Amino acid sequence: MACANPPLKEMNQAQAALEAAEAKGAARHAGDEYSAAVEALQRSREAVTRRDYRLALNDALDSRERAQNAARLASEASQQEVEHLMTRVTSLIVAGYARLSVAKLANASGSLLHQVTVALTAVEADLQEAGALAEAGDYQTAQRLLNEAKSRMNLALGSLGQTSGSTKSEDTESAV
Secondary structure (H helix, E strand, O other), rough: OOOOOOOOHHHHHHHHHHHHHOOOOHHHOOHHHHHHHHHHHHHHHHHHOOOOHHHHHHHHHHHHHHHHHHHHHHHHHHHHHHHHHHHHHHHHHHHHHHHHHHHHHOOHHHHHHHHHHHHHHHHHHHHHHHHHHOOOHHHHHHHHHHHHHHHHHHHHHHHHHHOOOOOOOOOOOOOO
16 A cells, blocks of 8 residues: 655654754764765655655655664764863863972962963863763763863963973873
């Protein structure tokens, strides 16, 4: 028995699932699954134009399932990235306090010490905020915040490295 009408409800659900997956970064983190979902929805639309509504329904359902899977994979990957960044920023904070102590003993300028202390305090606050965002499932905002904090921390560590005469800080990183 063939379907008498186009599966518009299922196609709309597939489209909504694709949009939700895209918002979670599925194109980046689950590219194959996301692409398969896009292609299945396109096949569904093509089947509707041929009035093959059974095939259109099957492809719409396939698209929705793949899009939901891509969204789940993207969320898991984003969560792992945030956890990695939180660990890295925490390590940079620890290194910052250690380097700050050394700079104090080396009689670094008061303004530099103040600048680094302010940076450390701000990065600690960002780390806490990112943790709350991640807990709420907002991995993209947490990731952005952590990347900004990591950059600020690397700059602060770099400025401390210049006061001790070193040319490259062991604690800073060029890419993570």
